[in-house]
Amino acid sequence: MTPAQAASSSLLCRGFVGCLTEGLGSAGYRLVFRDSHWNMAPGHSCTNYVAYRLSKGRVVARPTGAVDAATWGPAARREGIPVTSTPRPGDIAWWKANYHGASAAGHVAYVESVRKDGRIVVSEDNFDDSFAWRIMPRGSSSWPSGFIRFPESDGRPSGKLISVESPSAGVIDFWGASSDPDAAPGKRDYLVSIGGPRDQAGVETFTFSSGYFRFHWIKTLRTKTPSTMYLYALNAPGTAGEDRLLGVRTFRVKTPTAVSARLVDSSISRARRPQVRVRVGPGEARGVVDVLRGSKRIGRVTISSPSRRTVTLPRQPKGRARLTVVYRGSKYHARSSTSVVLRVR
Secondary structure, three states, rough: OOOOOOOOEEEEEOOHHHHHHHHOOOOOHHOOOOOOOOOOOOOOOOHHHHHHHHHOOOOOOOOOOOOOHHHHHHHHHOOOOOOEEOOOOOOOOEEEOOOOOOOOOOEEEEEEEOOOOOOEEEEEEOOOOOEEEEEEEEOOOOOOEEOOOOOOOOOOOOEEEEEEEHHHHHHHEHHHHHHHOOOOOOOOOEEEEEEEOOOOOOOEEEEEEOOEEEEEEEEEEEOOOOEEEEEEEEOOOOOOOOEEEEEEEEEEOOOOOEEEEEOOOOOOOOOOOOEHHHEOOOOOOEEEEEEEEEOOEEEEEEOOOOOOEEEEOOOOOOOEEEEEEOOOOOEOOOEEEEEEEEEEE
């Protein structure tokens, strides 16, 4: 990200060494800027630097959705974190996309001090490898969009369960986002409880680990009926805080299906149009069935009620052909397929 530069902002120093010479340091960031903080991209960047300042010496949780700098303000507001127009030392100056000289990715900086005349002093890092301190007057063309006032955390993980769905029979596919504000960088541990909260009799549970703030997991379940998913972020051992319930979602695991098909006549003359009788089970399955010759679709029918239909196909060239009959599945029913052999004389 590039800084919100304008004639109204004055550069106090540039570079780790240059700023240190002026007595304006980086709070130790110059020694660890190649490390990732809050799972931000490591190296020189405004978000990685600000994440470092929020997670070293302070215990602050990363809001879900805080990715590029432009997203930080909206992400904070969604979690009830104040985004104010009046700065205080320790606030995060935030520029939305393309605002007052910021890039399309926005910009963030750390508010070091607020002077009596209303000017603010910020420290920042940037993709162009230029750590810097700047001073800017209130109301100037370099003034931030707002100031994020992050609260201190008790050390518990933060985050949310974003989505859960069933892409195939017996399988769930889910996304979440989480971080542990006072834990060392590395993998985080999670627990999933299906059918009720953890420690409740009869529930199905499993654990997994992820090194990413936004994580994705796929799991085959024993549970085959509509159910509820509870996702817990486990607090890192030896750190403050406790486990955190990230979210609860109801879902329905897709039911396995079987599509059956047979030709009305498996051997026909070139002048006749082949017909395929199709059935999909279980009986409540609905949706589209395609008939393919190779990769080309030559027929389609929608299963509504009842679950068996006859598909009349275009005339086919002479010879022997294997036709694939595919039930495309639905929200609650898995995909399935079968094949028939057609002979055209």
